[in-house]
Amino acid sequence: MTPNVTTLHLIIPDFFAYAVRSDSSLRLDTLATWLPKSLITPLPYSATANQLFWQLFNFPIETHLPVxxxxxxxxxxxxxxxxxxxxxxxxxxxxxxxxxxxxxxxxxxxxxxxxxxxxxxxxxxxxxxxxxxxxxxxxxxxxxxxxxxxxxxxxxxxxxxxxxxxxxxxxxxxxxxxxxxxxxxxxxxxxxxxxxxxxxxxxxxxxxxxxxxxxKLPPPPAPRWQYVWSNDPFVRGLATLSTVSQADVPNSIQSCIQQMTQQTGEYLLNLTPTQETDGSTRLTQIDKEWLLPLYQAVKQGKIQQIHLYFCDERVFSLNRQQIKHWWKWRKPWQTYAQTHFAQLPVSRLD
Structure with missing residues (x-):
């Protein structure tokens, strides 16, 4: 990682699959702006959330994880x-x-x-x-x-x-x-x-x-994260093993942005696409209350780069320079859901 740079790794497992299942006509305006400007890079490892987290914590690829x-x-x-x-x-x-x-x-x-x-x-x-x-x-x-x-x-x-x-x-x-x-x-x-x-x-x-x-519990990995926010017990366990500062996902992204502006480094934020609320409501909430402030934080230079993962073998990377690419027009998120993401089986969504 480049010194004196703040980078956020934002993981929202199966977001598009849940969106397709909840309401395929749902409008997600921030994503429609964010995704066309992003650099899309294939990931060299499994699409599952746990495999992604395992890799992001600097562990070697394994078929059977010691969850x-x-x-x-x-x-x-x-x-x-x-x-x-x-x-x-x-x-x-x-x-x-x-x-x-x-x-x-x-x-x-x-x-x-x-x-x-x-x-x-x-x-x-x-x-x-x-x-x-x-x-x-x-x-x-x-x-x-x-x-x-x-x-x-x-x-x-x-x-x-x-x-x-x-x-x-x-x-x-x-x-x-x-x-x-x-x-x-x-x-x-x-x-x-x-x-x-x-x-x-x-x-x-x-x-x-x-x-x-x-x-068995593996040896601690090489340190990477400045801070981790997640409600997932596997992610929290990895953070504990890595002796990384951690917390539950807050009610608002603003506290995360404030913390990231105070100290440079790599940060990990893990959001859950569904909660007890209606699926469409939750997805719209993520788009407006989480993704939009993060997009604006990159645009304003508060965060230098965000890597957005949906746990489907690709990462969408966005920085301030890419936001200035005015010729990259908005595209509905459905374009990326159909092009880049396979819908999960119904059993995974119930």
């Missing part, structure tokens, strides 16, 4: 040395003829604290002779701590939601053992009092766990 120890570090503030961690998140499996479709219970009816405690107590009692212990940092982030690392390849939960689990079951030398454990867990949860109560209340069952993110 579990990273998020565990964020949740608990520390990890045990030489301990392997595995995410074991609660899910709902629904039979559909000869398929088992996985659904994320957290987005609709997350387990309460009482339900979580009851399920964990049963799991830990059952698996105590085997030395397995389950932890729940939040209702949707559960863990298993292991003294040895099994030869196991897993698939991130987000990639399986809404799909038949058969093609995404664990692979590797130890897959038989862990598939057997998963079957035991499903039988235990199926008859649990928590699920009997959920059946009576017509809520989705918590009838399985999903194993993913296996690994």
């Amino acid at each position: 579990a120890p990273i998020t565990y570090l964020h949740d608990y503030g520390t990890v045990q040395k030489d301990t392997t961690y595995l995410r074991a998140d609660p899910v709902y499996l629904q039979a559909d003829r000869d398929k088992l479709i996985l659904f994320d219970v957290f987005s609709t009816h997350p387990p309460s604290t009482t339900e979580t405690d009851a399920l964990l107590n049963s799991l830990n009692t059952f698996y105590q002779p085997d030395g397995l212990q389950f932890y729940a940092a939040t209702p949707n982030r559960w863990y298993i701590r292991l003294t040895q690392t099994p030869a196991l390849n897993t698939t991130p939960l987000l990639d399986v939601i809404g799909r038949d689990i058969q093609a995404f079951m664990p692979t590797g030398t130890d897959k038989r053992q862990w598939c057997a454990i998963l079957n035991e867990i499903q039988m235990l949860l199926h008859q649990h009092l928590v699920n009997q109560s959920r059946t009576e209340q017509r809520q989705p069952l918590i009838n399985s766990l999903w194993f993913w993110g296996l690994g």
Whole structure:
């Protein structure tokens, strides 16, 4: 990075896919101005958000990321040395003829604290002779701590939601053992009092766990960031590992801009394209309340450069000189969504 320069890396995972799904005719005026003036560069690594974050924190490319120890570090503030961690998140499996479709219970009816405690107590009692212990940092982030690392390849939960689990079951030398454990867990949860109560209340069952993110905590990477804003536990864990100053995403971009004008360096801001509000409302809010002030900050020279990522193998880079390119006319964001971005499967958006 050039000395005495302030650069912002702005990551909004799957923004265009959500926009297409929410309202394909939606007007996003800032993007219509921003994107045509940007330098579009292909990225040499995976389009997934976690892979992008991993690379941005100066880690080498890996097929299977150790997400579990990273998020565990964020949740608990520390990890045990030489301990392997595995995410074991609660899910709902629904039979559909000869398929088992996985659904994320957290987005609709997350387990309460009482339900979580009851399920964990049963799991830990059952698996105590085997030395397995389950932890729940939040209702949707559960863990298993292991003294040895099994030869196991897993698939991130987000990639399986809404799909038949058969093609995404664990692979590797130890897959038989862990598939057997998963079957035991499903039988235990199926008859649990928590699920009997959920059946009576017509809520989705918590009838399985999903194993993913296996690994040990890696050594800290080379420092890069002046500051990180994110609500994503993986990003926050990476920042903790890197000993980088960090915070939740603020309510307004103005506080971020003010901080960036006080000290040069590289900054990372991770926005979420959807919240509890209507999808179109949230996307319009990002365009007007976040992207527009950032565009103006570059135009005024407060920020020298912004790299905008949508986690689809490209980055849109914008600086003050490019903003002066008056001959590059506005184009609707739909042009870039259709040209540069593949729409996500419906299951990724529900």
